[in-house]
Structure formats: structure tokens, C-alpha cells
Amino acid sequence: MAASRTIVVAGAGIGGLTAALSLAAHGFRIIVLEKAERLEETGAGLQLSPNASRVLVELGLQPRLATRAVIPEAISIMSARHGGEISRLPLGEAAAFRAGAPYWVVHRADLQGALAAAVDDHPDIELRLGCQFEDAAPHAKGLTVVHRSGMTRHQELATALIGADGIWSTVRQHLFPQVQPQFSGLIAWRGTLDATQLPREYTSCRVQLWMGPNAHLVAYPISGARLINVVAVVPGTWNRPGWSAPGEAAEIKNAFASYKWPGPARMMLNAVDDWRKWALFTVPEGCDWSDGAVALLGDAVHAMLPFAAQGAGMAIEDAAVLATTLSESAGDNAAIAAALKRYGRLRRARVGRVQRAARRNGRIYHLNGPAALARDWSIRAIGPQRLLARQDWIYDWRV
Numbered sequence: 106m107a108a109s110r111t112i113v114v115a116g117a118g119i120g121g122l123t124a125a126l127s128l129a130a131h132g133f134r135i136i137v138l139e140k141a142e143r144l145e146e147t148g149a150g151l152q153l154s155p156n157a158s159r160v161l162v163e164l165g166l167q168p169r170l171a172t173r174a175v176i177p178e179a180i181s182i183m184s185a186r187h188g189g190e191i192s193r194l195p196l197g198e199a200a201a202f203r204a205g206a207p208y209w210v211v212h213r214a215d216l217q218g219a220l221a222a223a224v225d226d227h228p229d230i231e232l233r234l235g236c237q238f239e240d241a242a243p244h245a246k247g248l249t250v251v252h253r254s255g256m257t258r259h260q261e262l263a264t265a266l267i268g269a270d271g272i273w274s275t276v277r278q279h280l281f282p283q284v285q286p287q288f289s290g291l292i293a294w295r296g297t298l299d300a301t302q303l304p305r306e307y308t309s310c311r312v313q314l315w316m317g318p319n320a321h322l323v324a325y326p327i328s329g330a331r332l333i334n335v336v337a338v339v340p341g342t343w344n345r346p347g348w349s350a351p352g353e354a355a356e357i358k359n360a361f362a363s364y365k366w367p368g369p370a371r372m373m374l375n376a377v378d379d380w381r382k383w384a385l386f387t388v389p390e391g392c393d394w395s396d397g398a399v400a401l402l403g404d405a406v407h408a409m410l411p412f413a414a415q416g417a418g419m420a421i422e423d424a425a426v427l428a429t430t431l432s433e434s435a436g437d438n439a440a441i442a443a444a445l446k447r448y449g450r451l452r453r454a455r456v457g458r459v460q461r462a463a464r465r466n467g468r469i470y471h472l473n474g475p476a477a478l479a480r481d482w483s484i485r486a487i488g489p490q491r492l493l494a495r496q497d498w499i500y501d502w503r504v
Contacts, residue, residue: 110132113261115275116405117137186478292385298376315366345384
């Protein structure tokens with residue numbers, strides 16, 4: 106395989122697979138290295154607002170997701186202090202038409218499966234499972250990328266290497282070993298339940314955001330609305346690296362057992378039998394995005410708190426911008442390095458703004474006492490249409 110049009114992508118998560126498809130659409134040949142022996146996306150659900158779904162639609166993913174992704178009718182903002190809904194932001198088909206792309210809620214495994222199937226069908230993409238990136242060294246024709254499969258080391262000639270290998274990125278460690286993920290002091294608990302386990306009024310096609318004292322809860326339908334995805338976020342000191350560890354149901358239920366949490370919220374928590382927990386780490390703002398012919402993408406460079414529902418969305422956007430900037434380069438070493446620098450410049454300000462919005466949302470969700478009362482009053486006073494319009498800067502993005 107010639108190095109001049111070959112790009113190696115480390116990581117076959119949502120960002121890495123989207124990057125592979127986006128780059129291949131611009132005529133590059135792609136090798137995707139994934140250290141796992143098989144693709145098993147951790148976690149449960151995620152939200153894809155129009156800025157992200159638009160990229161996936163343009164890549165031809167909509168037919169593959171049509172029976173799995175759910176278009177919620179609304180986002181219901183719920184207050185533990187108030188006892189119920191304080192505002193309902195309209196979504197549905199009308200909002201999708203206005204934005205030019207749908208708002209999807211989807212199981213991570215369904216999205217990764219659709220991306221992987223598209224990758225398998227593409228003649229210019231090779232997915233290598235059980236392959237761990239180890240090293241990259243520049244030379245006159247580009248890069249030599251070293252990876253290991255079992256006990257065997259291999260080398261590939263490539264024009265660029267993209268590190269899409271997550272918050273604990275080996276590629277980032279290779280480039281910028283001084284950049285280390287930081288624990289936020291928050292833990293996300295995740296689980297799913299069958300929609301038939303709840304009364305009908307609590308399984309309507311909407312995203313529920315419950316805000317309460319020092320904690321919040323999000324629930325929405327996934328997998329063709331057959332399942333309800335539940336995420337509860339609480340402070341804690343447990344901070345084991347990784348994406349998924351078993352969680353004791355009694356621990357998270359006790360955190361929401363207070364009289365301050367209304368019955369419907371506790372009912373959803375009690376209906377989940379199998380909990381997984383995830384310590385929320387972030388990558389500090391200001392991390393460099395590239396060095397020569399090597400660049401970072403998604404959580405490897407900007408892992409953020411999930412409170413703007415944009416973690417996957419920003420990785421998908423990264424992939425689209427990366428592919429466009431590389432397609433505009435002349436192809437020699439200097440041009441590739443310049444294109445990757447430009448990619449970082451194009452993404453840095455927007456991603457930083459989303460990171461800050463996520464942190465701010467987390468503080469707002471967890472307010473207590475008079476501050477929570479003022480928050481609820483403000484949300485009602487602003488009204489659903491104006492609240493939704495405040496998201497236009499995120500949702501209306503295009504490459």
C-alpha cells in the first residue's frame with residue numbers, strides 16, 4: 106500500500122470509524138488499528154444533535170440507523186426541587202427539518218455497529234483488530250507506524266497518523282506525555298431498562314433531564330424505543346481509569362433516596378438492575394492537536410464532561426474537518442503537517458467553548474437551596490423556544 110495516500114487511524118471507536126469513512130470519502134486509503142480483539146462499545150446511550158447527525162447522514166449512515174436511532178419529541182427539563190417538569194424544549198421532526206438534520210438518541214453499540222458495517226463495506230478501509238499502536242517515526246516519505254499484533258511487531262508506511270484512541274490515548278502519550286487526564290470528582294452511573302417496566306407516561310419519546318442537589322439524572326429511549334437509557338451523575342472519590350466497571354445498585358439508589366428526589370426519578374433508578382459506573386475524567390484545555398504528521402481526534406485531545414451531550418458529537422465534527430483539511434493539502438510532508446495544524450486551529454475554539462458549556466451546565470444542574478429556586482424560575486421565565494435557540498451555535502454547525 107503506497108504511503109502517499111495511506112492514513113493510519115489508531116482507535117475504532119465512534120471518532121476513529123467516522124474519521125476512516127470521512128477520509129476514505131476524500132480518496133485516502135485507511136488502515137484502522139484497534140487493540141481490542143473485537144468491537145464491543147462500552148456504555149449505553151448517547152445523544153447526537155444535528156451538528157453530528159448531519160455528518161453521519163452525509164456519510165450514508167441514515168439507512169443503517171433508521172430502525173435503531175430514536176428522534177425524541179422533546180427535552181423535558183425536570184427539577185427535583187419543583188417535583189416535575191419546568192420546561193419542555195420541542196424537538197421531533199419539525200426541529201429536524203429546521204436544522205436540516207435529525208436529533209437522534211441511540212445506543213452506542215448500534216452506532217458503532219453501523220459505522221463498522223460501513224467500514225467493512227468500503228474497499229479503501231482496512232480494519233485490523235487486535236492491533237496495538239506502539240510508535241511512529243518520520244522519514245522522507247511520511248511516517249513509519251509501528252504496531253503490535255500478539256507477539257509480532259509490524260510496520261506501515263503512511264502519510265499521516267490519527268490518534269482516535271480515547272482519553273487514555275497511547276498516541277497522545279507518544280506525542281505529549283506531559284498531558285494527563287484529570288479526575289473531575291464526579292461519577293456517572295449508567296444502566297438500561299426495558300421500556301415496558303415503567304408506566305406509559307414515563308416512557309414517552311423524550312429526553313428527561315432531572316436536576317437536583319449535587320446530582321442529576323438523564324433518561325431517554327434507545328434501540329428503537331425498546332429500552333430506556335438511564336445515566337445518574339453524583340460526586341465521589343472512586344476514580345479508576347476506564348469506561349465501565351460494575352456498580353452496586355444499592356449505592357446509587359441510596360444517593361437518590363432523599364425526600365428531595367421525586368418518586369418518578371427514583372422509580373427509574375429502582376427499575377435498573379445492572380449498573381455500570383464510569384469516573385469522569387477530562388483532558389485539560391490547551392492540549393496541542395498535532396505534531397508533524399501525527400494528529401489527535403476526539404477524547405484523545407479534548408475529553409470533556411458529558412453535560413452538553415456533545416462528546417461523541419465533537420469527535421464526529423473533528424473527523425469531518427480533519428478529512429476536509431487533509432483533502433486540500435498537496436500531499437507532501439510539509440503540506441500534511443500544515444494541514445493538521447490548520448485542522449487543530451479550526452477546531453480549538455469551538456471545542457473549548459463546548460467544554461466550558463459542559464462544565465457550566467454541570468454546575469447549574471447540581472444547584473441547591475435558593476440557587477436552585479432561582480435557576481428553576483429563570484428556566485420558566487426564558488421559555489422553551491428561547492432556551493432551545495441558545496443551542497443554535499452548537500446544532501447549526503456545518504463543515
